[in-house]
Amino acid sequence: MQVARNLLGKGYEKEGQLDKAIELYEANVNEGFEGNFPYDRLCIIYNKMNRYADVKRVLERAVYIFENAIYKDRGDKQSKLDKFRKQLEKANENIT
Template identity: 50%
Template sequence: MNRHDKQTLRNIQGKEFEKSKQSEKAALLYEENIKEEFDGTHPYERLAIIYKREGRLEDEIRVLESAVVIFTKIAKTGRTDGISKLQKFKTKLEKAREAKL
């Protein structure tokens, strides 16, 4: 199994953990994908939501900052969805920073 397949499997398992109200286990899987710089939105979006729900603003901001870094790289490659996803994460990051204040 290649790296991308492992990451996709973690996202699927994370969804299942979330459905069964085991957000801590889901968060661990999503964190692993973020650490490996997964190039899709799922782990960043879901983890930011989990942390926001738990009132963990610092962690939410950290995850969104990671997403901005990754999608900045993706946008530079010319991938068609890169710029729109980058903008979406920048907006979420701005809102999270405002909420922290």
């Protein structure tokens, strides 16, 4: 279901229907999706919309998921966690 939402959201983005894409990506973020796709896409969309508080919220959720929900032996866990932490640090600088 979550992967299908991501694919549908990607299609909505291509059609310029960002509100529909956001809704689908947000559902996956709220459910703790264990991949980077919806977090990355929402950050891109929200940055373009100057919705920096939303960028920060999504990145905080991504860091939480990759710290707590992703199993420790997953090969890409640390690199993605580091990326999200760096983006969150930058987002915090932009908000303050």
